[in-house]
Amino acid sequence: MSAEQQAGRAEQEGPDGGAGTPAAPRLVLASASPSRARILEAAGIPFTVLVSDVDEDAIAAANPLAGPAETAELLARAKAEDVAVHAEAAGALVVGCDSVFELDGVAYGKPWEPEVALERWRMQSGRTGRLHTGHWVVDTRGGAAISRPAAGALSSASVTFAEVEEVDAAAYVATGEPLQCAGAFTIDGRGAAFVESVDGDPNAVIGLSVSTLRTLLADLGVSLTALWQS
Numbered sequence: 506m507s508a509e510q511q512a513g514r515a516e517q518e519g520p521d522g523g524a525g526t527p528a529a530p531r532l533v534l535a536s537a538s539p540s541r542a543r544i545l546e547a548a549g550i551p552f553t554v555l556v557s558d559v560d561e562d563a564i565a566a567a568n569p570l571a572g573p574a575e576t577a578e579l580l581a582r583a584k585a586e587d588v589a590v591h592a593e594a595a596g597a598l599v600v601g602c603d604s605v606f607e608l609d610g611v612a613y614g615k616p617w618e619p620e621v622a623l624e625r626w627r628m629q630s631g632r633t634g635r636l637h638t639g640h641w642v643v644d645t646r647g648g649a650a651i652s653r654p655a656a657g658a659l660s661s662a663s664v665t666f667a668e669v670e671e672v673d674a675a676a677y678v679a680t681g682e683p684l685q686c687a688g689a690f691t692i693d694g695r696g697a698a699f700v701e702s703v704d705g706d707p708n709a710v711i712g713l714s715v716s717t718l719r720t721l722l723a724d725l726g727v728s729l730t731a732l733w734q735s
């Protein structure tokens with residue numbers, strides 16, 4: 506741990522390492538994703554939600570040379586920075602995430618429409634793709650809007666799908682679940698029926714890697730475990 510991180514952690518935990526501990530930083534999740542919220546809840550991390558209103562398609566279109574992974578990082582940063590300027594986020598650590606599915610080098614977001622989701626399953630049945638989730642944390646505790654400390658990282662995992670019959674893909678699409686998920690699948694919902702293996706952090710596939718968040722907070726001098734007591 507760097508000296509800066511140690512200083513930050515000591516400040517967070519207090520010089521006596523516990524008693525008289527200043528309040529742990531507040532976390533704001535800049536996401537409408539119920540899956541991301543569930544991950545933080547299950548990880549015992551208190552947070553509030555402030556949904557960003559960035560135009561993801563416009564940002565992706567403005568960065569045509571960005572590949573799937575870079576797009577996920579760009580969008581995660583855009584969401585966190587969009588929320589970090591809100592008064593309700595003042596003094597908090599603002600966490601933005603974005604997930605993009607990559608197959609054969611092509612980026613796939615949410616299918617939105619049933620026929621698009623069905624076409625995705627025809628394409629990805631029996632195949633392996635990568636789900637990239639970008640993470641970006643903006644530290645607004647210092648107040649200064651200019652050059653606020655921030656940290657970002659990508660977490661990716663390979664997902665291998667079973668061979669899926671057309672009738673089963675249609676039944677899955679008919680549930681509506683895949684329409685709002687990057688890559689038209691979940692690994693922790695009905696989509697699990699068609700997932701053979703995940704190689705990487707499963708939470709990165711679902712939408713927020715807690716271990717990645719821990720390292721980003723540490724880069725900002727914040728101990729994730731100290732948030733458990735807050």
Ligand SMILES: Nc1nc2c(ncn2[C@@H]2O[C@H](COP(=O)(O)OP(=O)(O)OP(=O)(O)O)[C@@H](O)[C@H]2O)c(=O)[nH]1
Pocket residue numbers: 535536537538539540541556557584602603604605615685686687690691692693694710711712
């Ligand atoms: N439960 C679950 N959700 C998944 C999975 N894969 C992708 N998703 C969800 O698919 C969505 C990807 O879209 P994003 O644009 O990153 O996020 P969003 O849902 O639009 O929410 P914002 O952060 O407000 O943009 C996220 O909500 C992810 O949680 C999965 O395996 N399980």
